Amino acid sequence: MASPAPVVDRHATQPLIETLRACTHDVFGTMVGTALAEGTPLVGDALRPQSNVVGQIGFGGSSSGLVVFYATFAGARAITCSLLGLDTADEPSKPEVADAIGEITNMIAGSFRTRMATEGDAWAVSIPTVTMGSDFYMTALTDGQRTMLPFRMDDHEIFVELVITTKVRRT
Amino acid sequence: MRFLVVDDSTTMRRIIVNTLNKLGYTEIMEAGNGREGLDKVTEGPVDLVITDWNMPEMNGIEFIRALRAMDGKQHLPVLMVTTNAAKDDIVEALRAGVTNYVVKPFTSDTIKEKIDAVLAH
Numbered sequence: 576m577a578s579p580a581p582v583v584d585r586h587a588t589q590p591l592i593e594t595l596r597a598c599t600h601d602v603f604g605t606m607v608g609t610a611l612a613e614g615t616p617l618v619g620d621a622l623r624p625q626s627n628v629v630g631q632i633g634f635g636g637s638s639s640g641l642v643v644f645y646a647t648f649a650g651a652r653a654i655t656c657s658l659l660g661l662d663t664a665d666e667p668s669k670p671e672v673a674d675a676i677g678e679i680t681n682m683i684a685g686s687f688r689t690r691m692a693t694e695g696d697a698w699a700v701s702i703p704t705v706t707m708g709s710d711f712y713m714t715a716l717t718d719g720q721r722t723m724l725p726f727r728m729d730d731h732e733i734f735v736e737l738v739i740t741t742k743v744r745r746t
Numbered sequence: 747m748r749f750l751v752v753d754d755s756t757t758m759r760r761i762i763v764n765t766l767n768k769l770g771y772t773e774i775m776e777a778g779n780g781r782e783g784l785d786k787v788t789e790g791p792v793d794l795v796i797t798d799w800n801m802p803e804m805n806g807i808e809f810i811r812a813l814r815a816m817d818g819k820q821h822l823p824v825l826m827v828t829t830n831a832a833k834d835d836i837v838e839a840l841r842a843g844v845t846n847y848v849v850k851p852f853t854s855d856t857i858k859e860k861i862d863a864v865l866a867h
Contacts, residue, residue: 606851693832
């Protein structure tokens with residue numbers, strides 16, 4: 576017999592989305608040294624960003640889900656150069672880019688966890704994983720709510736996604 | 747002034763080393779986890795340790811506990827740089843023997859303030 580699908584309360588998850596947005600601005604403003612412009616959030620999984628470098632961290636506790644960071648190769652290189660203090664003409668290696676995107680994802684998700692802890696949400700977070708490539712699709716094995724936050728960093732589009740599953744409503 | 751930076755992320759080590767360089771500190775050793783950190787501490791004098799919390803093999807808390815159990819290292823200043831900033835995390839870190847705490851994301855001013863504070867401790 577199949578389990579009932581999780582029911583996500585949009586009103587309940589809105590504060591989490593706003594917190595994640597604030598954490599992303601904070602990490603980029605402080606560590607990358609650049610301000611981000613915001614786009615309109617996308618709810619659901621119909622529209623997937625064109626991304627080559629994806630960092631993700633899972634969290635679990637009072638609720639569970641994923642924080643996912645998406646960038647193009649060019650965007651990920653620009654972020655890496657800023658973090659490492661490299662000249663923009665420098666070409667960071669793939670391991671350097673992967674590690675930098677993992678660290679960015681870690682800082683966003685870690686800040687998110689800390690801020691939500693002050694609201695009573697106690698979560699454990701996983702270590703970051705980073706996928707790099709040119710033709711892949713990230714999907715979460717959950718029926719939870721997916722909200723994609725688009726940002727623009729100079730000429731680069733980046734996305735931060737919150738995939739969240741709340742408690743199952745039993746009828 | 748000799749530093750030891752312990753972090754599994756090469757990115758974060760570079761960020762911290764670059765920050766220390768800007769502050770005028772050039773004698774810096776690096777380690778990728780707590781176990782490597784303990785090896786580095788025995789290789790030569792260290793005046794201040796900057797460590798991450800979440801690391802493979804031996805995490806920051808285990809590293810600090812092991813460090814504090816070593817002869818002559820009970821009062822070595824240790825600065826923890828981490829995203830783990832919930833109240834319970836900070837209490838656990840202080841109990842393990844952390845001297846001071848930096849929450850990621852951080853600015854170079856924050857690092858400077860914390861270094862000054864632990865050296866004055």
